[in-house]
Amino acid sequence: MILEGPRLILRPLEDADAAEFAAMNGDAAVMRHFVKPLDFAASEAFRARIAAHFAAHGFGFWGVFRRDAPGLVGMVGLLRVAFEARFTPNVEIGWRIAAAHQRQGYAEEAARIALAAGFGPLRLPEIVAWTIPDNEPSWRLMEKLGMQADGTFEEPRIPEGHPKRLQRLYRITRAEWVRSRMG
Template identity: 30%
Template sequence: MENYIFKSERLGFRNWSENDNPKMGLINSNTTVMEYFPSILSQEQTDAFIERMKQQFLKNGFCYFAVDTLENNQFIGFIGISEQTFSADFTPCIDIGWRLSQSEWGKGYATEGAKKCLDFAFDEIGLTNIKAICPVINKNSEKVMKKIGMRKMKKFNHPLLSNYNKLEECVIYELSK
């Protein structure tokens, strides 16, 4: 149905469409999904995020991709790679990230999708290094980083989270081809 850039066993990865905005807005307004972020996001903030992803895709051929389950073509969130340019000793860099609807947690989608995005980044785009960042307290995301073969570099204080004590200390993982 959709025009997928690539697929994994159960997931389709694509550029964003207008139909995704309200669905991503619901995900971004879920307090459990956004537990390790400074706040939930408004629909306007979600719309701006999706627009940034569309522009990044046009510029680079990648972004945090909109993701559907292939079984029923249902949008479930995003998994992909994105430019990070905040001020740190490892930026600018390309990082991998994911945010899925809470109803889709525990099904292995983040791990499956992240592995496929790494393959795409290394084999199709020709990138040689991918990083992943999360607050130290986000153990579930850190587990995914380990499952996809990334190795821990270090802990650091994220400059964009300096006003959020429980989120500021982050961990960074990386994988090189």
């Protein structure tokens, strides 16, 4: 599944994207809201998990590319939540934009494209997102996308006591998304 927007093309990551993907995942500034940056091997393992998700479900985290310039802008997409929580089973939307491309509206444009795919052809009933409370740009984007805050939770894949274990949860239903597009 390849998705397109006014400025962007979202497509599955390929082997040729590995170096740029790893550079983004290894950038301490890009990864400041995550537990730690990823080395090349961890980035490749993540890319393999994304590819497996695409193979199993037909969607995943897409590579984000500008129409007018070569190179990876970031990744945005949809994944089935891989742990049990009060909001699972569900699908999450997530994004990560390379430092050189931040604050240019790419995350919002790509996230809107991904939501349209999720609630359109994929017919998902709800999509969730989360981030640490300090990641204001991310939770502000969740709000711009029409997602509603739904408290906090502890991310079970992050060790107890870690400062990034506490997450702000946001969610939007297909019906809410449809209403927001009509208004």
